[in-house]
Amino acid sequence: MSHPSFAPESERAMIEHMNTDHAEANLAYVQVYGQLQHATAARLVTLDKEGMDLDVTLPQGNQHLRIPFAHRLEDEADAQRTLVAMAHQAHAVLAQGPAPL
Numbered sequence: 530m531s532h533p534s535f536a537p538e539s540e541r542a543m544i545e546h547m548n549t550d551h552a553e554a555n556l557a558y559v560q561v562y563g564q565l566q567h568a569t570a571a572r573l574v575t576l577d578k579e580g581m582d583l584d585v586t587l588p589q590g591n592q593h594l595r596i597p598f599a600h601r602l603e604d605e606a607d608a609q610r611t612l613v614a615m616a617h618q619a620h621a622v623l624a625q626g627p628a629p630l
Contacts, residue, residue, distance in 0.1 A: 533578045539605055540576050547573045547612070554612070557619035559585045563594045578602040 534540065547555060555571040563585070570586040571594075580597040602608050 533601075535577065535605065535608070543576055543605065543608060544573050547576075551612075551616070554616035554619070555583060557616060557623055558596055559583055559594055561619040561622045562596045562615070565592070565594065576608065578608075 535543070552570070552572075555573055556568060558581070559565045559568045559571040563583075565585055565587065568585045568587055571583045573581055573583050574593075575582040578598075578601050580595055583594050583596065585592045585594050598611055600611075602611060
């Protein structure tokens with residue numbers, strides 16, 4: 530069985546890319562998958578083949594959140610496909626708005 534971590538330089542590049550170019554996706558991940566609807570910002574801090582860790586900004590302060598993946602990632606290409614699919618799903622959920630009471 531392979532190690533759950535990516536090579537450090539790979540992980541660092543993916544994290545930097547997500548935080549620089551896809552901050553809105555990070556926020557959508559925590560609002561939908563982390564059920565932290567009131568989050569105002571999220572920064573990816575670690576990424577491995579089993580999940581991602583984010584530092585989340587909430588009105589009441591900061592929180593650390595782990596979001597597991599639905600499957601174990603195979604490689605960096607799988608990470609990209611999975612993160613894109615998760616972002617599309619999260620944005621779709623957010624676009625629906627809150628459920629009526």
